[in-house]
Amino acid sequence: MRYLVTGELMKRVDQYTIEQIGIPSLVLMERAALAVFKEAVNHVKQTDPVWVLCGSGNNGADGIAAARMLHISGYKVLVILAGKKEKGSSEYLTQLSIAEKTGVDVVEGFSFKAVECSLLIDALFGVGLDREILGGHLEIMKSITGCRPEFTIAVDIPSGIHSDTGQIMGAAIPADVTVTFGYEKLGTMLYPGKEYSKQVIVADIGFPPESINYVKTEYFTFHKADTALIPKRPAYSNKGSFGKVLLVAGSKNMSGAAFLSALAAYRTGAGLVKIFTVEENREILQTELPEAVIVSYHSSDAEKKTENFEQLLIEQCEWASVIVLGPGLGQADYVKNLVESVLANAYVPVIVDADGLNTIASYPELTGYYTDNIIITPHLGEMARLTGSAVELIKKHLIQTAREYADRFGITCILKDAVTVAALNDQRTYVNSSGNSSMAKAGAGDVLTGILAGLLAMGLEGPDAAALGVWLHGLAGDMRKKKYGDYSLLARELADEIDIILKEQMRE
Ligand SMILES: NC(=O)C1=CN([C@@H]2O[C@H](COP(=O)(O)OP(=O)(O)OC[C@H]3O[C@@H](n4cnc5c(N)ncnc54)[C@H](O)[C@@H]3O)[C@@H](O)[C@H]2O)[C@@H](O)CC1
Ligand SMILES: [K+]
Structure with a gap:
């Protein structure tokens, strides 16, 4: 059986792990970013242009951390910040400061046209997306998808997909691979989110198993081994x-x-x-x-x-x-x-x-x-x-x-x-x-x-x-x-x- 979560349940898993178990938020984030980094290097050479589109929440912070790992490993990476820096979460500000100190290229907003992108890492919104996307965020999504990145990795969930319903909240960025953390989100299982997520990789970033029991998710799906639930047919039986x-x-x-x-x-x-x-x-x-x-x-x-x-x-x-x-x-x-x-x-x-x-x-x-x-x-x-x-x-x-x-x-x-x-x-x-x-x-x-x-x-x-x-x-x-x-x-x-x-x- 595979557990599934809503955005809210996932936040509670995060919270439990950080507050009750004591694994620091930045430790979870480092593992999340590492999972994205590992997937990214499967799809690009060091000379290929990689863009990392980052919102100002923790999804964006994951993206900045993954960009830093790519940069340190010699990849040609550019972080594109959407939204206001000042409104950023504390993890976002920490990741940004580390990225700047390690020399990662960072730009605010997106104004260039018809440039090449071999890999887009989409870290604009994760499970925190809770309303229709409008204004500047919508514009930047349109501009970037308009550049037709050759390959896209979504961080946690494709940005614009609601994590509970799989619906598009105004616009969404289609992924080739979605690296999701800990547990699959309902939004990547349900259409159109399922189509936008394409291949979903569930990365273990260190949530203790009891965290899922703690939040008591009632959502689940099966995998192949679950056919074992089919009742056995004892030899001593009749019709x-x-x-x-x-x-x-x-x-x-x-x-x-x-x-x-x-x-x-x-x-x-x-x-x-x-x-x-x-x-x-x-x-x-x-x-x-x-x-x-x-x-x-x-x-x-x-x-x-x-x-x-x-x-x-x-x-x-x-x-x-x-x-x-x-x-x-x-x-x-x-x-x-x-x-x-x-x-x-x-x-x-x-x-x-x-x-x-x-x-x-x-x-x-x-x-x-x-x-x-x-x-x-x-x-x-x-x-x-x-x-x-x-x-x-x-x-x-x-x-x-x-x-x-x-x-x-x-x-x-x-x-x-x-x-x-x-x-x-x-x-x-x-x-x-x-x-x-x-x-x-x-x-x-x-x-x-x-x-x-x-x-x-x-x-x-x-x-x-x-x-x-x-x-x-x-x-x-x-x-x-x-x-x-x-x-x-x-x-x-x-x-x-x-x-x-x-x-x-x-x-x-
Ligand atoms: N320590 C943690 O809490 C961890 C968080 N993780 C990452 O954090 C993500 C969740 O982070 P957050 O809760 O910060 O949420 P997000 O980063 O998904 O986005 C939240 C931000 O976007 C804003 N927002 C929501 N809808 C919007 C809209 N339509 N237009 C403009 N702004 C909008 C919110 O006000 C908030 O500032 C996960 O998806 C995952 O990627 C992972 O790094 C694992 C550890
Ligand atoms: K995302």
């Missing part, structure tokens, strides 16, 4: 040992979503998968996936809420150890009865997706059935319908939107976007770091619900399954992309890729 997944999915002429979800649930390891669907889908699903049990109903019975229909549905809910509600259900009138009956009769984890969510958006009173067993998996459009907010606004505040909705109802909310975030019902927030644009295809969401169902069926707790499922889904996409590129992915291949991940996991 019942790995859970029973009930998919309430599909409508007339819409069987694909149910198929993909069921396939993914089986591939992830569920012992039994049953599809509860309209009679019209029976034949095709039986042909496509004979491993799945099909129980069918007539939509007219659901429409009338006949006693037989209700009884059948209750039996299915009692049978299941996890339920998926929504893929391909469509929006016919009877679907409301179906969704309501499942929500009312389910006492196991329920993953609500697609038309399940659209139905809840149309009948908000159905949120009355939400319990801590519920995991919802909306994409931006579905989230907009659920919350009444505009897609553009949700996009800018992914974490906040997911978190607020999850907290309001005590559920887990997986909000799907290029970077998916999961606001878990135990207060943690997972920010996904796997996946790629080849997965932006119809059916990919159905595979995700199947993976989640498979993990829950094998006994993972809801919040863990939510985070791990999102991670595995993205990992499957990344593996597929590595083999076949960006364009041609079919959703079912994501489900197929899961076997390889699980096989590797068994080997390790």
